[in-house]
Amino acid sequence: MSILSASDVRAAGGGEEFVPPGPNSFDFSGVPLFHIGDLAVTKPMVQLLLAGVLVFALFWAAARRASLVPGRLQFAGESAYGMVRNSIGRDIIGSHDYQRFVPYLVTLFFFILLNNFFATVPLIQFPTFSRASMAYALAALSWIVYNAVGIRKHGFLGYLKLQSVPSGVTPLMYPLLVPLEFFSNILVRPVTLALRLFANMFAGHLLLILFSTGGLFLLQYGGIGYVAGPLAWALAIAIAFLELLVQFLQAYVFTLLNAMYISGALADEH
Protein backbone atom coordinates (compact mmCIF):
# COMPACT_ATOMS: atom_id res chain seq x y z
CA MET A 1 0.00 0.00 0.00
CA SER A 2 2.81 2.36 0.77
CA ILE A 3 4.23 1.60 -2.65
CA LEU A 4 0.90 2.37 -4.21
CA SER A 5 0.55 5.65 -2.47
CA ALA A 6 4.10 6.65 -3.34
CA SER A 7 3.61 5.97 -7.00
CA ASP A 8 0.23 7.52 -6.84
CA VAL A 9 1.71 10.73 -5.57
CA ARG A 10 4.01 10.73 -8.55
CA ALA A 11 1.19 9.89 -10.92
CA ALA A 12 -0.87 12.62 -9.43
CA GLY A 13 2.07 14.95 -9.61
CA GLY A 14 2.56 14.07 -13.26
CA GLY A 15 -0.88 15.30 -14.11
CA GLU A 16 -4.56 14.54 -13.73
CA GLU A 17 -4.44 11.97 -16.53
CA PHE A 18 -4.86 8.24 -15.71
CA VAL A 19 -1.97 6.25 -17.10
CA PRO A 20 -3.41 2.85 -18.11
CA PRO A 21 -1.21 -0.23 -17.78
CA GLY A 22 0.18 -1.55 -21.03
CA PRO A 23 3.00 -3.61 -22.48
CA ASN A 24 5.36 -1.36 -20.62
CA SER A 25 4.12 -2.86 -17.37
CA PHE A 26 5.79 -6.08 -18.41
CA ASP A 27 9.08 -4.59 -19.47
CA PHE A 28 11.70 -5.02 -16.80
CA SER A 29 14.66 -4.34 -19.03
CA GLY A 30 14.94 -0.80 -17.71
CA VAL A 31 15.03 -1.90 -14.10
CA PRO A 32 17.35 -4.88 -13.66
CA LEU A 33 17.67 -6.20 -10.16
CA PHE A 34 21.42 -6.65 -10.54
CA HIS A 35 24.06 -7.33 -13.13
CA ILE A 36 26.19 -10.38 -13.77
CA GLY A 37 28.92 -9.05 -16.00
CA ASP A 38 27.12 -7.48 -18.92
CA LEU A 39 23.95 -9.41 -18.28
CA ALA A 40 21.18 -7.40 -16.64
CA VAL A 41 19.26 -9.80 -14.43
CA THR A 42 15.59 -8.85 -14.29
CA LYS A 43 12.85 -9.92 -11.94
CA PRO A 44 11.26 -12.56 -14.24
CA MET A 45 14.65 -14.23 -14.63
CA VAL A 46 15.05 -14.49 -10.88
CA GLN A 47 11.50 -15.82 -10.63
CA LEU A 48 12.26 -18.47 -13.19
CA LEU A 49 15.24 -19.63 -11.20
CA LEU A 50 13.33 -19.44 -7.93
CA ALA A 51 10.53 -21.59 -9.36
CA GLY A 52 13.04 -24.19 -10.49
CA VAL A 53 14.69 -24.30 -7.09
CA LEU A 54 11.37 -24.39 -5.25
CA VAL A 55 9.88 -27.17 -7.35
CA PHE A 56 12.93 -29.31 -6.86
CA ALA A 57 13.28 -28.49 -3.17
CA LEU A 58 9.66 -29.36 -2.42
CA PHE A 59 9.72 -32.58 -4.36
CA TRP A 60 13.08 -33.59 -3.01
CA ALA A 61 11.97 -32.95 0.55
CA ALA A 62 8.92 -35.10 -0.10
CA ALA A 63 10.77 -37.89 -1.85
CA ARG A 64 13.98 -37.92 0.16
CA ARG A 65 12.86 -40.19 2.95
CA ALA A 66 10.22 -42.05 1.05
CA SER A 67 8.64 -44.81 3.06
CA LEU A 68 5.78 -47.20 2.50
CA VAL A 69 3.63 -45.35 4.97
CA PRO A 70 3.99 -41.73 3.88
CA GLY A 71 4.25 -38.76 6.19
CA ARG A 72 2.32 -35.60 5.51
CA LEU A 73 4.90 -34.04 3.21
CA GLN A 74 5.54 -37.25 1.37
CA PHE A 75 1.85 -37.78 0.91
CA ALA A 76 1.44 -34.30 -0.54
CA GLY A 77 4.38 -34.85 -2.86
CA GLU A 78 3.11 -38.23 -3.94
CA SER A 79 -0.35 -36.85 -4.59
CA ALA A 80 1.05 -34.02 -6.71
CA TYR A 81 3.40 -36.30 -8.58
CA GLY A 82 0.75 -38.98 -8.91
CA MET A 83 -1.80 -36.55 -10.28
CA VAL A 84 0.37 -35.65 -13.25
CA ARG A 85 1.69 -39.18 -13.56
CA ASN A 86 -1.70 -40.85 -13.61
CA SER A 87 -4.29 -38.38 -14.81
CA ILE A 88 -2.11 -36.77 -17.46
CA GLY A 89 0.64 -39.26 -18.25
CA ARG A 90 -0.97 -42.65 -17.96
CA ASP A 91 -4.46 -41.68 -19.07
CA ILE A 92 -3.35 -39.78 -22.16
CA ILE A 93 -0.19 -41.55 -23.30
CA GLY A 94 -1.30 -45.00 -22.24
CA SER A 95 0.13 -47.41 -19.72
CA HIS A 96 2.60 -48.87 -22.18
CA ASP A 97 4.75 -45.80 -22.87
CA TYR A 98 3.89 -43.20 -20.28
CA GLN A 99 6.53 -44.07 -17.71
CA ARG A 100 9.47 -42.44 -19.49
CA PHE A 101 7.59 -39.17 -20.00
CA VAL A 102 6.49 -38.79 -16.40
CA PRO A 103 9.54 -36.79 -15.22
CA TYR A 104 9.15 -34.45 -18.19
CA LEU A 105 5.44 -33.91 -17.65
CA VAL A 106 5.80 -33.50 -13.90
CA THR A 107 8.58 -30.96 -14.32
CA LEU A 108 6.61 -29.12 -16.96
CA PHE A 109 3.43 -28.92 -14.94
CA PHE A 110 4.90 -27.81 -11.67
CA PHE A 111 7.42 -25.46 -13.21
CA ILE A 112 4.67 -23.66 -15.10
CA LEU A 113 2.28 -23.83 -12.17
CA LEU A 114 4.67 -22.22 -9.74
CA ASN A 115 5.70 -19.56 -12.22
CA ASN A 116 2.04 -18.79 -12.83
CA PHE A 117 1.27 -18.69 -9.13
CA PHE A 118 3.96 -16.06 -8.73
CA ALA A 119 1.38 -13.70 -10.24
CA THR A 120 -0.58 -13.97 -7.00
CA VAL A 121 2.14 -14.51 -4.43
CA PRO A 122 2.50 -11.29 -2.42
CA LEU A 123 5.66 -9.26 -3.05
CA ILE A 124 6.35 -11.18 -6.26
CA GLN A 125 3.06 -10.65 -8.08
CA PHE A 126 4.26 -11.14 -11.57
CA PRO A 127 3.48 -14.12 -13.82
CA THR A 128 6.80 -15.26 -15.23
CA PHE A 129 5.34 -16.51 -18.47
CA SER A 130 3.84 -13.17 -19.34
CA ARG A 131 7.36 -12.75 -20.68
CA ALA A 132 6.66 -14.24 -24.10
CA SER A 133 10.22 -15.46 -24.70
CA MET A 134 10.05 -17.71 -21.68
CA ALA A 135 6.84 -19.26 -22.95
CA TYR A 136 8.45 -19.60 -26.37
CA ALA A 137 11.21 -21.65 -24.82
CA LEU A 138 8.87 -24.19 -23.29
CA ALA A 139 6.77 -24.38 -26.44
CA ALA A 140 9.88 -24.92 -28.56
CA LEU A 141 11.00 -27.63 -26.21
CA SER A 142 7.59 -29.29 -26.39
CA TRP A 143 7.75 -29.16 -30.18
CA ILE A 144 11.16 -30.82 -30.18
CA VAL A 145 10.09 -33.46 -27.70
CA TYR A 146 6.96 -34.70 -29.42
CA ASN A 147 8.48 -34.58 -32.88
CA ALA A 148 11.61 -36.37 -31.70
CA VAL A 149 9.52 -39.03 -30.03
CA GLY A 150 7.53 -39.54 -33.21
CA ILE A 151 10.54 -39.60 -35.51
CA ARG A 152 12.32 -42.05 -33.27
CA LYS A 153 9.39 -44.40 -33.33
CA HIS A 154 8.25 -44.12 -36.96
CA GLY A 155 11.31 -42.78 -38.78
CA PHE A 156 11.33 -39.34 -40.36
CA LEU A 157 9.12 -40.11 -43.36
CA GLY A 158 6.89 -42.44 -41.42
CA TYR A 159 6.34 -39.74 -38.85
CA LEU A 160 5.63 -37.10 -41.48
CA LYS A 161 3.10 -39.45 -43.02
CA LEU A 162 1.54 -40.16 -39.62
CA GLN A 163 1.11 -36.49 -38.86
CA SER A 164 0.18 -35.26 -42.35
CA VAL A 165 -1.76 -37.99 -44.12
CA PRO A 166 -5.12 -38.67 -42.54
CA SER A 167 -6.23 -42.26 -42.82
CA GLY A 168 -9.70 -43.23 -43.93
CA VAL A 169 -9.87 -40.39 -46.46
CA THR A 170 -9.98 -40.80 -50.21
CA PRO A 171 -6.65 -39.85 -51.83
CA LEU A 172 -8.54 -37.29 -53.89
CA MET A 173 -8.68 -35.14 -50.80
CA TYR A 174 -4.97 -35.40 -50.06
CA PRO A 175 -3.95 -32.22 -51.91
CA LEU A 176 -6.29 -30.33 -49.66
CA LEU A 177 -5.84 -32.22 -46.40
CA VAL A 178 -2.15 -33.02 -46.32
CA PRO A 179 -0.93 -29.40 -46.20
CA LEU A 180 -3.64 -28.60 -43.69
CA GLU A 181 -2.72 -31.49 -41.41
CA PHE A 182 0.95 -30.70 -41.66
CA PHE A 183 0.25 -27.08 -40.89
CA SER A 184 -1.92 -27.82 -37.89
CA ASN A 185 0.09 -30.71 -36.44
CA ILE A 186 3.62 -29.54 -37.05
CA LEU A 187 3.64 -25.78 -37.50
CA VAL A 188 0.80 -24.35 -35.46
CA ARG A 189 1.08 -26.41 -32.29
CA PRO A 190 4.14 -24.71 -30.76
CA VAL A 191 2.74 -21.29 -31.61
CA THR A 192 -0.59 -21.96 -29.94
CA LEU A 193 1.12 -23.55 -26.96
CA ALA A 194 3.29 -20.51 -26.41
CA LEU A 195 0.65 -17.92 -27.14
CA ARG A 196 -2.02 -19.56 -25.00
CA LEU A 197 0.21 -19.56 -21.96
CA PHE A 198 1.70 -16.16 -22.57
CA ALA A 199 -1.54 -14.39 -23.45
CA ASN A 200 -3.47 -15.77 -20.49
CA MET A 201 -0.80 -14.69 -18.04
CA PHE A 202 -0.31 -11.36 -19.76
CA ALA A 203 -4.00 -10.53 -19.88
CA GLY A 204 -4.67 -11.63 -16.33
CA HIS A 205 -1.90 -9.52 -14.96
CA LEU A 206 -2.94 -6.57 -17.08
CA LEU A 207 -6.46 -6.82 -15.70
CA LEU A 208 -5.19 -6.89 -12.15
CA ILE A 209 -3.02 -3.84 -12.66
CA LEU A 210 -5.84 -2.03 -14.38
CA PHE A 211 -8.31 -2.64 -11.59
CA SER A 212 -5.94 -1.86 -8.77
CA THR A 213 -4.37 1.30 -10.23
CA GLY A 214 -7.71 2.33 -11.68
CA GLY A 215 -9.35 1.96 -8.28
CA LEU A 216 -6.67 4.13 -6.75
CA PHE A 217 -7.07 6.77 -9.42
CA LEU A 218 -10.82 6.79 -8.94
CA LEU A 219 -10.47 7.24 -5.20
CA GLN A 220 -8.18 10.22 -5.72
CA TYR A 221 -10.46 11.61 -8.35
CA GLY A 222 -13.16 11.98 -5.71
CA GLY A 223 -16.90 12.29 -6.26
CA ILE A 224 -18.28 9.10 -7.71
CA GLY A 225 -14.80 7.67 -7.45
CA TYR A 226 -15.31 7.16 -3.71
CA VAL A 227 -17.81 4.47 -4.66
CA ALA A 228 -16.26 3.24 -7.88
CA GLY A 229 -12.73 3.00 -6.49
CA PRO A 230 -13.45 0.45 -3.74
CA LEU A 231 -15.70 -1.37 -6.15
CA ALA A 232 -12.81 -1.66 -8.59
CA TRP A 233 -10.61 -2.99 -5.80
CA ALA A 234 -13.22 -5.56 -4.81
CA LEU A 235 -13.32 -6.61 -8.43
CA ALA A 236 -9.53 -6.78 -8.45
CA ILE A 237 -9.67 -9.23 -5.56
CA ALA A 238 -12.31 -11.29 -7.35
CA ILE A 239 -10.21 -11.29 -10.48
CA ALA A 240 -7.19 -12.38 -8.47
CA PHE A 241 -9.11 -15.47 -7.40
CA LEU A 242 -10.22 -16.10 -10.95
CA GLU A 243 -6.61 -15.75 -11.98
CA LEU A 244 -5.61 -18.47 -9.53
CA LEU A 245 -7.87 -20.79 -11.43
CA VAL A 246 -6.54 -19.63 -14.78
CA GLN A 247 -2.97 -20.10 -13.57
CA PHE A 248 -3.65 -23.67 -12.60
CA LEU A 249 -5.62 -24.33 -15.74
CA GLN A 250 -2.93 -23.00 -18.05
CA ALA A 251 -0.28 -25.16 -16.44
CA TYR A 252 -2.62 -28.13 -16.71
CA VAL A 253 -3.55 -27.44 -20.34
CA PHE A 254 0.06 -26.94 -21.37
CA THR A 255 1.05 -30.26 -19.82
CA LEU A 256 -2.04 -32.05 -21.06
CA LEU A 257 -1.44 -30.89 -24.64
CA ASN A 258 2.16 -32.04 -24.39
CA ALA A 259 0.93 -35.45 -23.34
CA MET A 260 -1.58 -35.52 -26.17
CA TYR A 261 1.00 -34.50 -28.75
CA ILE A 262 3.36 -37.18 -27.49
CA SER A 263 0.55 -39.71 -27.52
CA GLY A 264 -0.34 -38.68 -31.08
CA ALA A 265 3.29 -39.01 -32.17
CA LEU A 266 3.46 -42.48 -30.64
CA ALA A 267 0.18 -43.62 -32.17
CA ASP A 268 0.41 -46.45 -34.67
CA GLU A 269 -2.28 -45.18 -36.98
CA HIS A 270 -4.76 -42.38 -36.89
Place this chain on the structure above:
Amino acid sequence: MQNLIILAAEETEGGHAPENPLGFVPVEFVLSLVVFGLLFFAVKKFVAPAFEKTFAERTQAIEGGLAAAETKQAEADAKLAELEKQLADARHEAARIREEAREQGAQIVAEMREQAQAESTRIVEHGKTQIEAERQQAVTSLRAEVGALATGLAGRIVGESLDDEARQSRVVDRFLSELEAQNGTASTQPGSVN
Protein backbone atom coordinates in the same frame (compact mmCIF):
# COMPACT_ATOMS: atom_id res chain seq x y z
CA MET B 1 2.40 -2.81 -7.41
CA GLN B 2 5.92 -3.41 -8.47
CA ASN B 3 4.92 -2.39 -11.93
CA LEU B 4 3.82 0.98 -10.70
CA ILE B 5 7.31 1.57 -9.49
CA ILE B 6 8.57 0.50 -12.85
CA LEU B 7 6.11 2.74 -14.59
CA ALA B 8 7.17 5.54 -12.37
CA ALA B 9 10.80 4.68 -12.85
CA GLU B 10 10.40 4.59 -16.57
CA GLU B 11 8.61 7.85 -16.51
CA THR B 12 11.37 9.46 -14.53
CA GLU B 13 14.13 7.85 -16.57
CA GLY B 14 12.32 8.41 -19.82
CA GLY B 15 13.64 7.69 -23.26
CA HIS B 16 13.03 3.95 -23.00
CA ALA B 17 11.66 2.58 -26.25
CA PRO B 18 8.38 0.65 -25.77
CA GLU B 19 8.96 -3.04 -25.98
CA ASN B 20 6.91 -5.42 -28.11
CA PRO B 21 5.38 -7.87 -25.62
CA LEU B 22 5.66 -10.64 -28.20
CA GLY B 23 9.26 -9.78 -28.93
CA PHE B 24 11.97 -12.38 -28.67
CA VAL B 25 14.46 -11.92 -25.85
CA PRO B 26 17.29 -14.44 -26.32
CA VAL B 27 18.47 -14.26 -22.71
CA GLU B 28 15.05 -15.14 -21.36
CA PHE B 29 14.56 -17.88 -23.93
CA VAL B 30 17.86 -19.53 -23.10
CA LEU B 31 17.47 -19.05 -19.38
CA SER B 32 14.04 -20.63 -19.47
CA LEU B 33 15.41 -23.64 -21.33
CA VAL B 34 18.39 -23.96 -19.00
CA VAL B 35 16.38 -23.73 -15.80
CA PHE B 36 13.77 -26.11 -17.11
CA GLY B 37 16.44 -28.49 -18.30
CA LEU B 38 18.23 -28.48 -14.95
CA LEU B 39 14.97 -28.96 -13.11
CA PHE B 40 14.03 -31.78 -15.46
CA PHE B 41 17.25 -33.65 -14.86
CA ALA B 42 17.02 -33.12 -11.14
CA VAL B 43 13.47 -34.43 -11.08
CA LYS B 44 14.37 -37.33 -13.34
CA LYS B 45 17.37 -38.28 -11.27
CA PHE B 46 16.24 -37.68 -7.71
CA VAL B 47 12.49 -37.30 -7.49
CA ALA B 48 10.86 -39.63 -9.98
CA PRO B 49 12.87 -42.77 -9.10
CA ALA B 50 12.21 -42.27 -5.40
CA PHE B 51 8.48 -41.93 -5.94
CA GLU B 52 8.31 -44.77 -8.45
CA LYS B 53 10.26 -46.98 -6.09
CA THR B 54 7.89 -46.18 -3.27
CA PHE B 55 4.88 -46.81 -5.51
CA ALA B 56 6.27 -50.13 -6.64
CA GLU B 57 7.18 -51.15 -3.11
CA ARG B 58 3.77 -50.16 -1.87
CA THR B 59 2.05 -52.08 -4.63
CA GLN B 60 4.20 -55.05 -3.87
CA ALA B 61 3.58 -54.77 -0.16
CA ILE B 62 -0.14 -54.63 -0.70
CA GLU B 63 -0.10 -57.48 -3.18
CA GLY B 64 2.21 -59.50 -0.93
CA GLY B 65 -0.09 -58.83 1.98
CA LEU B 66 -3.04 -59.93 -0.07
CA ALA B 67 -1.26 -63.07 -1.16
CA ALA B 68 -0.26 -63.86 2.41
CA ALA B 69 -3.81 -63.27 3.54
CA GLU B 70 -5.07 -65.57 0.83
CA THR B 71 -2.64 -68.29 1.86
CA LYS B 72 -3.69 -67.90 5.48
CA GLN B 73 -7.32 -68.01 4.48
CA ALA B 74 -6.76 -71.18 2.45
CA GLU B 75 -4.89 -72.75 5.35
CA ALA B 76 -7.65 -71.85 7.74
CA ASP B 77 -10.23 -73.22 5.34
CA ALA B 78 -8.32 -76.47 5.01
CA LYS B 79 -7.96 -76.74 8.77
CA LEU B 80 -11.63 -76.02 9.27
CA ALA B 81 -12.59 -78.65 6.70
CA GLU B 82 -10.29 -81.14 8.40
CA LEU B 83 -11.74 -80.40 11.80
CA GLU B 84 -15.25 -80.66 10.47
CA LYS B 85 -14.37 -83.97 8.90
CA GLN B 86 -12.90 -85.16 12.16
CA LEU B 87 -15.97 -84.02 14.00
CA ALA B 88 -18.21 -85.82 11.54
CA ASP B 89 -16.06 -88.93 11.89
CA ALA B 90 -16.28 -88.73 15.65
CA ARG B 91 -20.04 -88.31 15.47
CA HIS B 92 -20.26 -91.24 13.15
CA GLU B 93 -18.05 -93.30 15.43
CA ALA B 94 -20.12 -92.37 18.45
CA ALA B 95 -23.31 -93.31 16.65
CA ARG B 96 -21.77 -96.58 15.61
CA ILE B 97 -20.63 -97.35 19.16
CA ARG B 98 -24.02 -96.45 20.53
CA GLU B 99 -25.69 -98.70 18.03
CA GLU B 100 -23.29 -101.48 18.84
CA ALA B 101 -23.88 -101.05 22.53
CA ARG B 102 -27.61 -101.17 21.98
CA GLU B 103 -27.26 -104.34 19.97
CA GLN B 104 -24.96 -105.85 22.53
CA GLY B 105 -27.34 -104.90 25.32
CA ALA B 106 -30.24 -106.46 23.49
CA GLN B 107 -28.18 -109.53 22.84
CA ILE B 108 -27.14 -109.76 26.47
CA VAL B 109 -30.73 -109.38 27.62
CA ALA B 110 -31.83 -112.07 25.19
CA GLU B 111 -29.04 -114.37 26.33
CA MET B 112 -29.86 -113.77 29.97
CA ARG B 113 -33.47 -114.44 29.32
CA GLU B 114 -32.63 -117.62 27.53
CA GLN B 115 -30.29 -118.63 30.32
CA ALA B 116 -32.91 -117.88 32.94
CA GLN B 117 -35.44 -119.84 30.97
CA ALA B 118 -33.09 -122.76 30.71
CA GLU B 119 -32.27 -122.53 34.38
CA SER B 120 -35.86 -122.41 35.41
CA THR B 121 -36.65 -125.31 33.10
CA ARG B 122 -33.77 -127.18 34.59
CA ILE B 123 -34.86 -126.42 38.13
CA VAL B 124 -38.40 -127.49 37.34
CA GLU B 125 -37.11 -130.67 35.69
CA HIS B 126 -34.87 -131.31 38.62
CA GLY B 127 -37.75 -130.78 41.02
CA LYS B 128 -39.96 -133.10 39.01
CA THR B 129 -37.38 -135.88 38.89
CA GLN B 130 -36.69 -135.44 42.58
CA ILE B 131 -40.35 -135.61 43.40
CA GLU B 132 -40.71 -138.64 41.18
CA ALA B 133 -37.76 -140.30 42.85
CA GLU B 134 -39.08 -139.55 46.29
CA ARG B 135 -42.46 -140.84 45.26
CA GLN B 136 -40.88 -143.96 43.95
CA GLN B 137 -38.97 -144.31 47.16
CA ALA B 138 -42.14 -143.75 49.17
CA VAL B 139 -44.05 -146.20 47.07
CA THR B 140 -41.32 -148.76 47.48
CA SER B 141 -41.10 -148.28 51.21
CA LEU B 142 -44.88 -148.20 51.50
CA ARG B 143 -45.17 -151.32 49.53
CA ALA B 144 -42.90 -153.06 52.02
CA GLU B 145 -44.51 -151.43 55.04
CA VAL B 146 -48.08 -152.02 53.84
CA GLY B 147 -47.30 -155.68 53.45
CA ALA B 148 -45.94 -155.88 56.98
CA LEU B 149 -48.74 -153.79 58.37
CA ALA B 150 -51.35 -155.77 56.55
CA THR B 151 -49.79 -158.94 57.84
CA GLY B 152 -49.61 -157.52 61.41
CA LEU B 153 -53.17 -156.28 61.23
CA ALA B 154 -54.44 -159.48 59.86
CA GLY B 155 -52.58 -161.43 62.56
CA ARG B 156 -54.12 -159.18 65.23
CA ILE B 157 -57.57 -159.40 63.78
CA VAL B 158 -57.25 -163.11 63.65
CA GLY B 159 -55.90 -163.16 67.23
CA GLU B 160 -58.87 -161.18 68.69
CA SER B 161 -61.48 -163.53 67.19
CA LEU B 162 -63.31 -162.18 64.41
CA ASP B 163 -66.85 -162.73 65.82
CA ASP B 164 -68.70 -159.53 65.59
CA GLU B 165 -68.50 -156.55 63.47
CA ALA B 166 -68.12 -154.08 66.33
CA ARG B 167 -65.05 -155.76 67.63
CA GLN B 168 -63.70 -155.90 64.17
CA SER B 169 -63.98 -152.18 63.56
CA ARG B 170 -62.62 -151.42 67.05
CA VAL B 171 -59.50 -153.39 66.30
CA VAL B 172 -59.03 -151.58 62.99
CA ASP B 173 -59.53 -148.15 64.60
CA ARG B 174 -57.07 -148.92 67.36
CA PHE B 175 -54.54 -150.08 64.85
CA LEU B 176 -54.87 -146.98 62.81
CA SER B 177 -54.56 -144.60 65.78
CA GLU B 178 -51.48 -146.46 66.88
CA LEU B 179 -50.12 -145.94 63.47
CA GLU B 180 -50.91 -142.26 63.57
CA ALA B 181 -49.25 -141.84 66.89
CA GLN B 182 -46.23 -143.65 65.61
CA ASN B 183 -45.72 -141.53 62.55
CA GLY B 184 -47.85 -138.44 61.74
CA THR B 185 -46.76 -137.89 58.14
CA ALA B 186 -46.30 -141.47 57.04
CA SER B 187 -49.67 -142.53 58.39
CA THR B 188 -51.61 -140.90 55.55
CA GLN B 189 -49.73 -142.59 52.79
CA PRO B 190 -50.89 -146.07 53.36
CA GLY B 191 -54.46 -144.80 53.13
CA SER B 192 -53.87 -143.11 49.77
CA VAL B 193 -52.18 -146.16 48.41
CA ASN B 194 -55.04 -148.38 49.52
